[in-house]
Amino acid sequence: MTAPVIRVRGLVTRFGGQTVHDGLDLDVRRGEILAIVGGSGSGKSVLLRTILGLKRPDGGMIEVLGKNLSDLDDDARRPVLRRMGVLFQDGALFSARTVAQNIRLPFTEHTDLDHRLVTQLIRVKLAMVGLPQEAGAKIPAELSGGMRKRAGLARAIALDPDVLFLDEPTAGLDPIGAAKFDELIRDLQRSLSLSVVMITHDVDTLCAIADRIAVLLDKKMVVGTLDEIRAYPHPWVQEYFSGPRGRAAQAGHDMQAGRKDD
DSSP: OOOSSSSEEEEEEEETEEEEEEEEEEHHHHHHOEEEEEEEEHHHHHHHHHHTTOOOOSEEEEEEEEEEEGOOHHHHHHHHHTTEEEEEEEGGGTTTSSSHHHHHHHHHHHOOOOEEEHHHHHHHHHHHTTTTTTGGGOOGGOOOHHHHHHHHHHHHHTOOOEEEEEESTTTTTOHHHHHHHHHHHHHHHHHHEEEEEEEEOOOHHHHHHEEEEEETTEEEEEEOHHHHHHTOHHHHHHHHHHHHHHHHHHHHHHHHHHHHHH
């Protein structure tokens, strides 16, 4: 069996006297879209930052692409970080830079590629996320929310990462825009052979593109397919997936699946 791209064992994270994760285990498989869900304050974003090396764990082990980041110094960590792309909420673009300049940043930081070649690669990345070429000359404030997310996604995939992290990718989008963004994520995951780790509260997204779902419960993690998680007897899970929004999302997913079978 192929080794997981991310392996978390016995993770403990604390803030002062508050323990957020206590003995958390998680595997992210190569080539899957894994969605992380949980209640407010359950530690979803903390987990993401800890995997990315932005927060040092208080216990346990995190292995990314076969490397334990805690064992690496800054120089040894950089090649691993280069193989990971991150899309934060609303794109997290630098407001004073154009979209093209934002996408250029990973190339400047991690490569010695010729300026003209990078310009060509920026055009490719814009096209890959469905943005017109003229969007590259705009600053983030001149773009809609959906376009900013796509620009942030172009920056996240600039260096062709192995693992893509997404933090609430469809937050703030209308249902049509969210569905199109879900489709874009799935298309990129397949075309680039990405492993995707996604924090989301969007039940429609879970039904549409998640291969597996990881639920943060009681400072640990429960992982399974959508059907397996929906059957899990924890009260929070049942309220989340069996409430009106969860039932509506599942009904829409079943309808779409029926159309594909016809």
